[in-house]
Amino acid sequence: MEYSESAIALATGLFVGLTTLDCIYQVSRLPASDEKMVAEACLLVAGGPATNAAIAFAALGNRATLLAALGQHPLATLIQTELATLGVAVVDLTPQCQAPPPLSTILVTASTGDRAVVSRNAVERQADPPAAIGPLLGTTDHTLDVVLIDGHQMAVGLAIATAAQQRRIPVVIDAGSWKPGFEAVLPLATSVIAAAKFRWPGRADTLSPLASLGIPEVAITQGAGPIQYCDRGQSGSLPVPLVTVKDTLGAGDIFHGAFCHYCLQTPFIAALGQAAQVAARSCQHFGPRAWLQP
Numbered sequence: 001m002e003y004s005e006s007a008i009a010l011a012t013g014l015f016v017g018l019t020t021l022d023c024i025y026q027v028s029r030l031p032a033s034d035e036k037m038v039a040e041a042c043l044l045v046a047g048g049p050a051t052n053a054a055i056a057f058a059a060l061g062n063r064a065t066l067l068a069a070l071g072q073h074p075l076a077t078l079i080q081t082e083l084a085t086l087g088v089a090v091v092d093l094t095p096q097c098q099a100p101p102p103l104s105t106i107l108v109t110a111s112t113g114d115r116a117v118v119s120r121n122a123v124e125r126q127a128d129p130p131a132a133i134g135p136l137l138g139t140t141d142h143t144l145d146v147v148l149i150d151g152h153q154m155a156v157g158l159a160i161a162t163a164a165q166q167r168r169i170p171v172v173i174d175a176g177s178w179k180p181g182f183e184a185v186l187p188l189a190t191s192v193i194a195a196a197k198f199r200w201p202g203r204a205d206t207l208s209p210l211a212s213l214g215i216p217e218v219a220i221t222q223g224a225g226p227i228q229y230c231d232r233g234q235s236g237s238l239p240v241p242l243v244t245v246k247d248t249l250g251a252g253d254i255f256h257g258a259f260c261h262y263c264l265q266t267p268f269i270a271a272l273g274q275a276a277q278v279a280a281r282s283c284q285h286f287g288p289r290a291w292l293q294p
Contacts, residue, residue, distance in 0.1 A: 018153070026040045056257025057258075069097065075101055105118045115249045117249075149173050172256065191268065192219070194221070217229075238276070
């Protein structure tokens, strides 16, 4: 892991949600029905929104802990090993589980960087909140600096967000898509960063229903389009860097992890802009790790 910002003070973050094992193929095009294809390149890495965000947060010089469901399957060991090399500590929500972790297959089109993803996510790996949440949020001498929740472990996320709000720890929500239970978690957030496809049920837009919950900071990322935001009632847009894209996989997750880093140092809009710079860097490489190299 080479990418770092040593000038920024060390912070601690807890990242709650999905961990998958991702098999990523770079292809010239998506295959047709019943077609076999030889990939141009392939990778086998840990994935998931909270996981990639934790990796980005650690890469920027912080302490990251991931709270996710892994278990004892040999494939979970692969994930644990990679995360350890990337400086991410893991608290396993399902330590006795013998089943394999969620698997994802991803096809990245080489010419555009667009990705197609097939995954079970955490559909069959929902966990109960830990019996002791207090220790996860820090000690009496130092509480966590930030919590990120991606919604894939909703019951756990709600318990963590509630406890974090009580301790006045900033809560960042990665709202990639609507998931049942978000209606209880979202009002606890300090910052919500939603994907363009995120929709509150029954609403055609995203920014206004989220802002109406009283969330201080709301943003909507739109890929290469400008970020739409509402900062304590003041709306606006922020352009993102224009780069040659090789792979968009994980860019949103990396954005969230970088935001968790910068939001502790700068105001909301500035943190969005700096996170966009990191996400743009990641898009210029195949795979979600190459941006870590100098």
